[in-house]
Amino acid sequence: MSSSLLGRPSGISEPFGGRTQCPFCSVQCKIRLSEEGVPGEKVTIRAQGDDNAASEGRLCVKGQNAHQHALSRERLLHPLIRRDGQLIRASWEEAMQAVTDLFKSTAQRYGPDAAGVYGGGSLSNESAYLLGKFARLALGTRYIDYNGRFCMSAAASAGSKTFGVDRGLTFRLSDIPQAECIILAGTNLADCQPTLMPYFNRARENGASIIVIDPRATATAAASDLHLPIRPGTDAALAAGMLKVLIEEGLIDEKFINERTRGFEEIRERALGQMPLSQTAEFCGVREDLIRRAAIMYGRAHTGMIMTARGVEQQTDGHLAVREFLNLVLATGKIGREGCGYGAITGQGNGQGGREHGQKADQLPGYRSITDQADRAYVASVWGVEPERIPGAGVSAYEMMELIHRREIRTLFVMGSNPVVSNPNVSMVEEGLRKLDGLIVADMFLSETAEMADIVLPVTSYMENAGTLTNLEGRVLLREAARPSVGESRHDWAILCEVAERLGRGSEFPFQSVEEIFDELRLASRGGRADYYGITYERLRREEGVYWPCGEDRDGGSGLMFEQSFAHADGLAVFSAPPLVETSDKAISAAYPLILTNGRVLAHYLTGVQTHRSPTLEAREVATFLEIHPSAAKRIRARDGEWVQIDSEAGSFYARCRITEKIREDTVFAPMHWGGQQNVNQATLPGLDPICKMPGFKTTPVRVSSYRGTPKKEALPRLEAGSVFPV
Ligand SMILES: Nc1nc2c(c(=O)[nH]1)N[C@H]1C(S)=C(S)[C@@H](COP(=O)(O)OP(=O)(O)OC[C@H]3O[C@@H](n4cnc5c(=O)[nH]c(N)nc54)[C@H](O)[C@@H]3O)O[C@H]1N2
Numbered sequence: 007m008s009s010s011l012l013g014r015p016s017g018i019s020e021p022f023g024g025r026t027q028c029p030f031c032s033v034q035c036k037i038r039l040s041e042e043g044v045p046g047e048k049v050t051i052r053a054q055g056d057d058n059a060a061s062e063g064r065l066c067v068k069g070q071n072a073h074q075h076a077l078s079r080e081r082l083l084h085p086l087i088r089r090d091g092q093l094i095r096a097s098w099e100e101a102m103q104a105v106t107d108l109f110k111s112t113a114q115r116y117g118p119d120a121a122g123v124y125g126g127g128s129l130s131n132e133s134a135y136l137l138g139k140f141a142r143l144a145l146g147t148r149y150i151d152y153n154g155r156f157c158m159s160a161a162a163s164a165g166s167k168t169f170g171v172d173r174g175l176t177f178r179l180s181d182i183p184q185a186e187c188i189i190l191a192g193t194n195l196a197d198c199q200p201t202l203m204p205y206f207n208r209a210r211e212n213g214a215s216i217i218v219i220d221p222r223a224t225a226t227a228a229a230s231d232l233h234l235p236i237r238p239g240t241d242a243a244l245a246a247g248m249l250k251v252l253i254e255e256g257l258i259d260e261k262f263i264n265e266r267t268r269g270f271e272e273i274r275e276r277a278l279g280q281m282p283l284s285q286t287a288e289f290c291g292v293r294e295d296l297i298r299r300a301a302i303m304y305g306r307a308h309t310g311m312i313m314t315a316r317g318v319e320q321q322t323d324g325h326l327a328v329r330e331f332l333n334l335v336l337a338t339g340k341i342g343r344e345g346c347g348y349g350a351i352t353g354q355g356n357g358q359g360g361r362e363h364g365q366k367a368d369q370l371p372g373y374r375s376i377t378d379q380a381d382r383a384y385v386a387s388v389w390g391v392e393p394e395r396i397p398g399a400g401v402s403a404y405e406m407m408e409l410i411h412r413r414e415i416r417t418l419f420v421m422g423s424n425p426v427v428s429n430p431n432v433s434m435v436e437e438g439l440r441k442l443d444g445l446i447v448a449d450m451f452l453s454e455t456a457e458m459a460d461i462v463l464p465v466t467s468y469m470e471n472a473g474t475l476t477n478l479e480g481r482v483l484l485r486e487a488a489r490p491s492v493g494e495s496r497h498d499w500a501i502l503c504e505v506a507e508r509l510g511r512g513s514e515f516p517f518q519s520v521e522e523i524f525d526e527l528r529l530a531s532r533g534g535r536a537d538y539y540g541i542t543y544e545r546l547r548r549e550e551g552v553y554w555p556c557g558e559d560r561d562g563g564s565g566l567m568f569e570q571s572f573a574h575a576d577g578l579a580v581f582s583a584p585p586l587v588e589t590s591d592k593a594i595s596a597a598y599p600l601i602l603t604n605g606r607v608l609a610h611y612l613t614g615v616q617t618h619r620s621p622t623l624e625a626r627e628v629a630t631f632l633e634i635h636p637s638a639a640k641r642i643r644a645r646d647g648e649w650v651q652i653d654s655e656a657g658s659f660y661a662r663c664r665i666t667e668k669i670r671e672d673t674v675f676a677p678m679h680w681g682g683q684q685n686v687n688q689a690t691l692p693g694l695d696p697i698c699k700m701p702g703f704k705t706t707p708v709r710v711s712s713y714r715g716t717p718k719k720e721a722l723p724r725l726e727a728g729s730v731f732p733v
């Protein structure tokens with residue numbers, strides 16, 4: 007794939023070797039960029055897969071075209087400040103002064119907690135670490151959280167409670183071909199982590215059975231042996247039903263249960279009193295014989311894996327649903343040995359590292375806890391401050407939006423997210439952001455959120471900014487800079503250091519390079535559960551990434567976890583046996599008779615800020631759509647390709663009908679990649695999982711009706727000439 011969007015930037019010099027990493031999903035495929043054409047004139051950039059232990063040299067269509075957005079003429083090249091309602095070009099000096107004044111006046115008038123910080127899983131480990139430190143020390147606020155709350159929080163809290171630690175995959179990717187049975191629940195790998203599919207194909211060639219649990223017959227389901235087309239939001243019941251079958255059929259591993267786990271007796275008791283499988287089948291909308299078959303396939307296999315992703319997790323009972331699947335893993339002893347384990351398929355490029363080093367409301371680096379006295383004292387010692395300087399725990403991402411709405415948070419600093427599109431119940435979020443005294447957004451583009459900002463700070467892209475990112479396996483990878491910065495854009499970390507300096511905290515942010523930040527991160531994580539102490543840039547350059555935990559006495563983890571013990575103090579894993587109840591927010595009614603679920607398509611990424619600016623990717627999917635079963639479409643007399651209106655209790659959005667038998671009759675599906683009137687989050691509800699605060703994105707009762715008009719054509723936010731690349 008190639009593009010010729012930009013003349014050769016001047017000043018490419020030695021450090022830029024053209025090797026980089028895809029900015030999108032958690033596989034973090036390595037890329038080699040080359041330039042073709044006449045130097046000094048227009049050149050064509052070509053991206054090819056670079057060999058690496060995880061991606062094995064593959065790239066999907068997004069990776070092949072990622073450079074298109076990074077080279078786009080819509081990149082922000084200089085800071086912007088809102089004056090008389092308009093975002094106007096400003097110098098860095100003016101912008102930095104404005105940011106500093108805003109933070110200072112907010113703190114003086116309302117106290118330090120009136121500032122909020124909102125991060126993202128695309129940030130490198132160094133920037134994510136620094137953002138956490140910036141919130142706590144430079145601003146002194148308790149309010150920081152990040153977009154990973156909407157992504158990994160259910161799997162993370164379930165993994166921590168069950169195993170004592172949360173690392174996305176408890177096995178290596180290279181172990182997948184050795185599994186005899188693989189359950190893929192609510193994950194559409196074929197579209198979302200496409201370069202991993204060969205691992206699963208190899209497993210099948212070795213005789214493995216693959217079971218997919220998804221309301222839609224996805225591309226992943228097409229590559230499976232058994233598809234359970236579940237009713238959205240009922241995974242907890244389905245997994246509990248499977249466990250009942252395993253217990254009844256004697257397909258559990260008593261030895262493993264006795265030696266390595268706690269809490270199984272309650273599970274056995276619950277299974278006895280649990281609803282009969284026929285009732286589970288009716289509740290989940292999946293045939294009883296298919297549930298039984300799936301359980302027996304997994305139970306009889308000598309090795310096996312279970313993987314979940316957002317289909318299971320983005321629910322108001324997402325934490326419990328994951329734990330039900332973990333019960334299956336533990337009851338059959340399928341973890342801690344080759345060909346076995348559990349995997350939460352991490353989403354964003356640094357969705358793993360981004361959740362380890364302090365962007366979360368209750369977290370300090372290395373998975374340390376902000377409420378634990380010893381953890382606070384340790385991190386304070388690394389930071390050279392008294393523990394009292396570190397504020398207490400804040401609240402989750404969506405709850406921050408509620409505080410903004412209530413005017414308790416007055417100034418918000420967003421780095422690496424587009425919350426006005428990606429939050430549930432976005433009309434409330436947008437209303438809240440409009441009430442802020444100040445909104446500061448650091449981004450490469452004028453995203454929908456940046457368009458609302460008072461100050462916009464242009465940042466470097468993945469091609470220009472070096473740093474480490476941790477892939478879905480827990481493998482830490484070094485991404486070197488492949489191109490020089492464009493325009494006046496600056497690195498995220500450099501922006502944080504400068505604002506801290508201007509707030510009088512420069513001595514705590516003395517960093518001149520990403521490597522210096524990483525070295526402090528290593529110390530701060532030392533002895534924590536996500537221990538990076540033994541990882542250095544020098545090693546990362548030499549090796550193909552290093553798995554954590556990697557402390558001072560280890561020469562790099564093996565990647566396979568829990569071989570001898572789990573991470574709880576007693577070394578045991580913990581079953582959970584909550585009563586199974588249907589939460590009321592998922593119930594359909596006469597007014598809202600269909601269930602709306604949502605997710606992704608291959609060519610676009612999240613809120614689309616990047617992929618809509620890549621012509622090749624944009625051409626593949628130019629507007630949103632609603633997958634709907636022919637019988638449901640017939641009832642509302644909607645034809646294929648026509649616009650429909652989707653209403654929920656929260657609000658409405660519009661989409662073109664895509665009539666397909668690959669979806670359940672009671673379910674409709676829309677992608678999440680469009681903003682404005684096409685934004686599925688106009689309809690998603692504000693309810694959160696009480697344990698991990700994950701929104702219930704994936705299950706919203708709705709009404710679909712035909713819409714004879716055409717919704718307003720939503721143009722991407724654009725800047726006037728002068729703000730774009732000089733051609
Ligand atoms: N192309 C592409 N790839 C991406 C991304 C992207 O935006 N585009 N985003 C990245 C990120 S951040 C993430 S988090 C991951 C997400 O990766 P996935 O979680 O795999 O993606 P989704 O499409 O959100 O959801 C997966 C599947 O869950 C199904 N599903 C919906 N409701 C339910 C349910 O109640 N139960 C079950 N069992 N299944 C259900 C959907 O039909 C969908 O096929 O992808 C990453 N990779």
Ligand SMILES: Nc1nc2c(c(=O)[nH]1)N[C@H]1C(S)=C(S)[C@@H](COP(=O)(O)OP(=O)(O)OC[C@H]3O[C@@H](n4cnc5c(=O)[nH]c(N)nc54)[C@H](O)[C@@H]3O)O[C@H]1N2
Nearest residue numbers: 128153156157421422423424428448453612613615678703
């Ligand atoms: N309905 C529904 N809603 C969802 C989901 C769903 O499945 N359904 N999924 C949820 C999930 S899993 C996720 S992860 C969230 C993601 O949602 P968002 O957090 O909104 O993610 P992005 O669209 O990637 O926005 C990232 C922004 O950061 C910018 N950016 C990229 N890299 C960098 C960088 O290095 N530095 C800086 N400063 N900026 C950068 C991009 O240009 C973009 O504007 O959405 C959630 N929302």
Ligand code: SF4
Nearest residue numbers: 028031034035066069
């Ligand atoms: S989007 Fe994911 S699978 Fe595709 S090239 Fe990028 S990192 Fe690899």
Ligand SMILES: [Mo]
Nearest residue numbers: 156157353354
């Ligand atoms: Mo995500």
